[in-house]
Amino acid sequence: xxxxxxxxxxxxxxxxxxxxxxxxxxxxxxxxxxxxxxxxxxxxxxxxxxxxxxxxxxxxxxxxxxxxxxxxxxxxxxxxxxxxxxxxxxxxxxxxxxxxxxxxxxxxxxxxxxxxxxxxxxxxxxxxxxxxxxxxxxxxxxxxxxxxxxxxxxxxxxxxxxxxxxxxxxxxxxxxxxxxxxxxxxxxxxxxxxxxxxxxxxxxxxxxxxxxxxxxxxxxxxxxxxxxxxxxxxxxxxxxxxxxxxxxxxxxxxxxxxxxxxxxxxxxxxxxxxxxxxxxxxxxxxxxxxxxxxxxxxxxxxxxxxxxxxxxxxxxxxxxxxxxxxxxxxxxxxxxxxxxxxxxxxxxxxxxxxxxxxxxxxxxxxxxxxxxxxxxxxxxxxxxxxxxxxxxxxxxxxxxxxxxxxxxxxxxxxxxxxxxxxxxxxxxxxxxxxxxxxxxxxxxxxxxxxx
Numbered sequence: 001x002x003x004x005x006x007x008x009x010x011x012x013x014x015x016x017x018x019x020x021x022x023x024x025x026x027x028x029x030x031x032x033x034x035x036x037x038x039x040x041x042x043x044x045x046x047x048x049x050x051x052x053x054x055x056x057x058x059x060x061x062x063x064x065x066x067x068x069x070x071x072x073x074x075x076x077x078x079x080x081x082x083x084x085x086x087x088x089x090x091x092x093x094x095x096x097x098x099x100x101x102x103x104x105x106x107x108x109x110x111x112x113x114x115x116x117x118x119x120x121x122x123x124x125x126x127x128x129x130x131x132x133x134x135x136x137x138x139x140x141x142x143x144x145x146x147x148x149x150x151x152x153x154x155x156x157x158x159x160x161x162x163x164x165x166x167x168x169x170x171x172x173x174x175x176x177x178x179x180x181x182x183x184x185x186x187x188x189x190x191x192x193x194x195x196x197x198x199x200x201x202x203x204x205x206x207x208x209x210x211x212x213x214x215x216x217x218x219x220x221x222x223x224x225x226x227x228x229x230x231x232x233x234x235x236x237x238x239x240x241x242x243x244x245x246x247x248x249x250x251x252x253x254x255x256x257x258x259x260x261x262x263x264x265x266x267x268x269x270x271x272x273x274x275x276x277x278x279x280x281x282x283x284x285x286x287x288x289x290x291x292x293x294x295x296x297x298x299x300x301x302x303x304x305x306x307x308x309x310x311x312x313x314x315x316x317x318x319x320x321x322x323x324x325x326x327x328x329x330x331x332x333x334x335x336x337x338x339x340x341x342x343x344x345x346x347x348x349x350x351x352x353x354x355x356x357x358x359x360x361x362x363x364x365x366x367x368x369x370x371x372x373x374x375x376x377x378x379x380x381x382x383x384x385x386x387x388x389x390x391x392x393x394x395x396x397x398x399x400x401x402x403x404x405x406x407x408x409x410x411x412x413x414x415x416x417x418x419x420x421x422x423x424x425x426x427x428x429x430x431x432x433x434x435x436x437x438x439x440x441x442x443x444x445x446x447x448x449x450x451x
Contacts, residue, residue, distance in 0.1 A: 036451050037153060045097075051117060051133055052107070054109040056113070057265050057266040059266075061343065066107065071334060075333075076097055076353070081333050082095065093357060125152050131155075132155045141161075143166055150172040150448055152448075155356065156174055156176070157355065158175060159352065160179055160344070178348050178397045179317050181396070182216040184401050185216065186219035188427065189223070194229075199228030202232050204254060205217050206262065206263065208264065209238055210239055213236070222436075232254050243270065244271040248271070259280060265300075272312075311405065313405050316417070322419070330350065340414055355380075367449055369448075372447050373447075376395070377390065378390045394444065398429055
């Protein structure tokens, strides 16, 4: 493709003249004075790109994300029951699409691989004209695609990504995350663990060997050690692993009395199953009942692991059983369409789509820098997590965090987790320059509108 073609398509990378424009204008000024931007929609429709793992260890999460995205598009275009649109505190969404344009979408398979995810997103931007990319389920993928979107000049609305790095050292001006992170899991979970199991515990960690696992483990270790626990060992495991027996066996040779599984998706289902098969839940070590902790839970993981999750603590971003009006509206709408309740992955992806559409409407422009400005510092409610802030300094959402536990007597295959504590947002909030998030050197940089 020639340079002129790239210019026409609006995908020149950062570094070309005029791309790194600072976000110093109001949305109205951006709309009026910066009409040229990547994939500016023409005609009566606008295209969004949904980039999810349709294969690989997180494929179950990806399938639920895609269901949620399709439901969001239906609601934005005026179909169905509207889901969370009526409960959303912002009232710009009216079923006429986004800025009056019908919403269309294209999909891609990240394969839970960063290179594949970037290639998929690049194709959606360059060939399909996607003006916003969203998706996730792997933080490695999210960080990679967020970087691509920054270069291309489109907004990235992260789906399921839990690594501190996404809105930490790898934060980008064009990227936004609704999902919580590893630090928040640690801050919410550690006091509950200390209360349930005591402050004199020895933890052995098995950790997925990529950005999410690293920052999740760091967060849980720091928060539990601050309350008196010690860490016996941290062992990294490959994302492609399916049998964790060789990693579980060495735990029995130590004096650890807690196993922390920093695994997600199919990895967590398999490692927890192996741990139970080795009899860890039935052992007494140091005069204490041996315990297993899964810091990041989901309904899909609990379903995959079945009875093995009974009594095991973890954290989650959202749960379909929440009684607030927004959560119940979304659960009802999703359940009517698909026949089962949504996962936290589905919830965050649906929410991100509505938040993007609303930001465009409030900005009066699809220009990514006008949209970014509309999202920065935006406070909202009615989307299922209570009052929420999209912090301007790092584009991280701050809201209450749920601590959950596997139910001892579930009523169905979908009713496997119970909420044991709703941790207030004040307990999980940290400064933008926190060392776990890149410190003072971490910066969003400048918004890139692209063409």
